[in-house]
Amino acid sequence: MLESPLEARLSRHLTLTFSERDALRWLERRERSFRAGDVVVHEGEESDSLYIVASGWLHGSVKLKDGGRQILRFYFVGDITATFSIAWGYSAATLRAVSDTTLYEMPKAAFGRLFRDHPRLGALLFAVAASEQVAMADRLTSVGRTDGFTRIATLLLDIRSRLRVVDGLAGSTFELPLTQQDLGDAVGLTKTHVSRSLKALEETGLVERNARVIRINDVDRLAELVDFHDRHGEVATDWLPPVGARGDMDHSETRVREHM
Structure with missing residues (x-):
């Protein structure tokens, strides 16, 4: 079985068990594709999902009072995105694809179960x-x-x-x-x-x-x-x-x- 993006990312820091690898792959079941420039989630929009980057680049940004924007960070393969919404029921920033991008969408509840079942x-x-x-x-x-x-x-x-x-x-x-x-x-x-x-x-x-x-x-x-x-x-x-x-x-x- 091929490595998942998140599995490959975490494996650089730690030798993962079969159970841990399987748990990470389980998160990557719903695949979504976006074109360059597409918005995945808007600032202030209700959101109960996180995303694992399978390919492409994205950035998270907030809108400024003068109409401009501040890009907070960039996301690459293996990153978990939209974590800026994990503490609330809405997104605190806009997530936009910089290039053609493939993401794995996962509900927050599934992410929470990963912490419960695999604390390491x-x-x-x-x-x-x-x-x-x-x-x-x-x-x-x-x-x-x-x-x-x-x-x-x-x-x-x-x-x-x-x-x-x-x-x-x-x-x-x-x-x-x-x-x-x-x-x-x-x-x-x-x-x-x-x-x-x-x-x-x-x-x-x-x-x-x-x-x-x-x-x-x-x-x-x-x-x-x-x-x-x-x-x-x-x-x-x-x-x-x-x-x-x-x-x-x-x-x-x-x-x-x-x-x-």
């Missing part, structure tokens, strides 16, 4: 989410405290780091299906300032652009220059509950019980 998986998901929150805090600090050059460089380094984790990207060349408006909305710059910042990056020789393809020629040097910290590598797993902890039952048994 739940703890690992919490650890991964915590690392992503720190990465978001780094980017927000960059937006609030640095110039356009540093903001764009930090975003490119962060995307490159995320792709290495979720797609197994080797090297420092990747396709960037984002417009200058997208980049500006993610780092708080106008399109003009984004263009100038990208040009300044290219002039250093540290970054090259060829249409939608980005190449970072010296990741370490660029990271040092803009004080970038890679938060998307390994996460600590020594504190996770052991397999067989209370509630960690065989997933097939769980399904049988749910249908009794």
